[in-house]
Amino acid sequence: MKTTDIAVIGAGPAGLSCAVEAAKAGAKVTVLDENLKPGGQLFKQIHKFFGSREHRAGTRGFRIGRQLLEETERLGVEVLLDAAVYGIYEDRLIAFITNGKDHTLKAEKIVMATGASENALAFPGCTLPGVMGAGAAQTMINVNRVLPGQKIVMVGSGNVGLIVSYQLMQAGAGVVALIEAAPKIGGYGVHASKIRRAGVPIYISTTIKEVVGKEKVEEVITVELDEKWQQVKGTEKQFNADTVCLAVGLSPLTELAWMAGCEFTFIPALGGHVPIHDRNMETTLKGIYVAGDITGVEEASSAMEEGRLAGVACAESLGYYDEKQALELKNQIWGRLDALRTGPFGEGRFTAKLKQINARRQLA
């Protein structure tokens, strides 16, 4: 059985940031990821990130991914790819498959940075080829360099829907419409403005009624919704399309945390049931930490900060930092996290995260 100081599950922005921070302090870190390539969603992010200089704002996501990988390599972090964690058992024993063989890893600390998965939407025709998650479409264009289609209807106006619409056009596709069930656009106005300038109509209070096609998507029929989210007859619109991309939210990927026995709290603003954690990202189970979207869906910059926080906290807890050093670092990170959670888009998450941490205090 392998042993390590800190096992990080997930080599996305949160996991890699965590690994870098803990390794900087001198800890032995092993990162496991089920994919063949590290970086999680970062290598699909070809747009420039928001935030401040400390958040590497203005840098394209994939470049941030490259920087993180270089750092993990320089610091001697072990990154195991194609390593699918399938179970967490008592005493922080991780079971995973890599190279077609079963392995176990025993860690002093486990950081779960498993991210989130795309929500589905069910409507007549939703199983037709050509209906896919927006994230899946983004992987096709930005990683595999394959266009999912030429005439795309995007469902959902959160940042994912807006950004992927933009990137689909950059990749050469046309976006015939973006529809949003809510009575307003959910993502950043600047992202919406980009695609409006490119001629994409955005229809709010509108949903998919039906997707029609013999063997693949041929036509999308939308319908308007009233204040009670009921379909309004006679408001149908018809779009000639070959692809429907669903960007209807993300849900934290929490199975491993449930399996380990972490306690959860229900916070709709963060995507539903999320593991309770303290200010150091430690869950209700000693030695088990969480970071990134698994703790509640936010965005890559917050995920990286949470990862760093977990990394510092684990390193401190293992004695690689003294309390003073750790506090200094954590204060900086908390400050940057707070900055990301301000303004009309961030306040809700700030309150939600506070609730999540308070749930931990109430249990303690």
Add this chain to the structure above:
Amino acid sequence: MNEEYICRCEEVTRKEIQEAIDDGATTLAGVKRRTRAGMGLCQGRTCQRLVTQMLAKVEDPAEIKPPTSRPPVRAIKIGEIAEEEDE
């Protein structure tokens, strides 16, 4: 309208899930036992949210928790966890 698949792996329709809820299922596990929704290859990763939305009409969403999570959370080939074959 009610014939669309909610659980694709096990081909369970919206109508069948609604029937399970009408039959007294109040949890994801209850729907799963009655319809097989979430029992397939993806283990509910796609349909769990959709079933939750349907259950939320009769239940407090805070109380709708995922069915017990047990290893393996990813499909693993039995040959990969079994002892090597005798040569």
Add this chain to the structure above:
Amino acid sequence: MTQKSGVIYQGFPSEEELSKIPGVPSKDRIQKGPVACIECVQEIPCNPCEEACPYGAITVGKPITNLPTLDEDKCIGCGTCIAACPGLAIFLLNVSGKKAEVSFPFEYYPLPNKGDEVDCVDREGSAVVKGKVLRIIKSPKYDATAVITVEVPAEYINIVRSIKRLGRSE
């Protein structure tokens, strides 16, 4: 359904929203020479524009969600901020007589050529007027964001914000 105006309903800022934010230069300033126009109407956590400006003409400060404020006296219209904005929300306006120049960020291929006559579009993507491409700046510092300058009739200075994507048969 009547369409409400405003960025959260239509996806682009309304005249009213633009008139209230501190990043848009005054009409007087626009007449005096090239100047940045920061169409950033929502308080999002973002400040690369502040750092990008070599003249200290853009301030976000703390909290980071403050709307960027343009000091129109300090702005010399260099355009460095255009490609620095991750939201592609900064434009450069320059009017002289009956002609106006509008510079904007552009991230689609193919790029136009200098001298081309192109369809210029408004914030909704509608082609409103033909314009002439005066400049295309591709700097490594801009990290693949091209900055294009088109010449349009002066009355379009507050209307034209981009060009139609090229190489597409609609």
Add this chain to the structure above:
Amino acid sequence: MKKNADAVVAGGGVIGTSIAYYLSKKGMEIILLEKDDLASGSSGACDIDIILQSKNPGIHLQLAMESAKMYKTLADELDFDIEYKATGGMILIENEDQLKVMKDFVRRQKEIGLEVKLLSLKEASKIQPGLSPHLVGATYSLLDAHVNPMRLCFAFSRAAKRLGAKVYLGTSVLDIRAENSKVKSVITNRGEIKTNIIINAAGVYAPFIGEMVGLSLPIKPRRGQIIVTESVPKLVMADVLCAKYIAAKYNPNILKESDNPETRLGVGLSLSQTRDGQILIGSTREFVGYNKNTTHEALHAIVNNAVRLVPALRNIHAIRSFAGLRPYTPDGLPLLGPVENVQGFIMAAGHEGDGIALSPVTGKIISDLITEGKTFMDVSELSPSRFGPLLGNENAV
């Protein structure tokens, strides 16, 4: 909630729902109480087999044979698809020692009238391809079958409801009131129900119901872990057990001290394929209280045992595992019938791993006993009092 009933059934598993159905069929007004949901306990966390040949010749096998007869027409009777299928079943034999035991087992089963035979490996492989070449043979019975236990619960429950029974889910039995050693009412979290009869069909939780009337029941949970595979084309032709399973089942003591994890965990193969194509691979037999976790050690032990016997399983993906608690009794037989000292308190629990196989016959026996005072076969051997006085609890009434 209804406030009175002719009889109250505690437990919404295959036993409780079956009893509720057969009693309703006899015209009684029944209330079934289930603390969680139908099939949310052992009945939803078990394999799907209805195996006759694994039963010890004697009353156990007789019950199973009677149940098997009932199963043939049950889906029609309940008007619900319970995914019943008579697939036949085989018990794989790995060595000469096991062969000796199984020969004797088969001989005694035949004496009772069970159609079962011994097959050579070659014969067995014709029925079930993919068997390991090291096997020495198998027993085979055409009468073995399987069913979907969860659908069975729903089928019984729906049929009972059609006959007027009330089924209250999320309703726990908190206490039982008795006067002069006679059951008078059942207290639940949703109120009190007046009744003269309570049937304890709470499986592994039956001891808690027993305690309410001062009984100390010899039932304890025995954990069985099972692995589920992806759906694959028909691969398991018959329900398959291994002879070691028989040993694990009837001789728990010989397993305890072993160094071999497979033996220590009481691993015996049970292999069956559901209608949807998923293969269930079982199982362990462990005493770990009410702990329903699955373990890494068991995952390996179950898989190793299975691929040794059926190497073809290697290329299939496992997609989940689960553990269920079997209501174990010291003699491997259920507690069926009234208890001494508390009139109106009827036991119907302790079927260990045979609850699915014995569900219909249990319902029939209990309903007969309650309505007629006797049943079609002598079940005095299964009387709860066979373990001596069950009293000795401070709640004694």
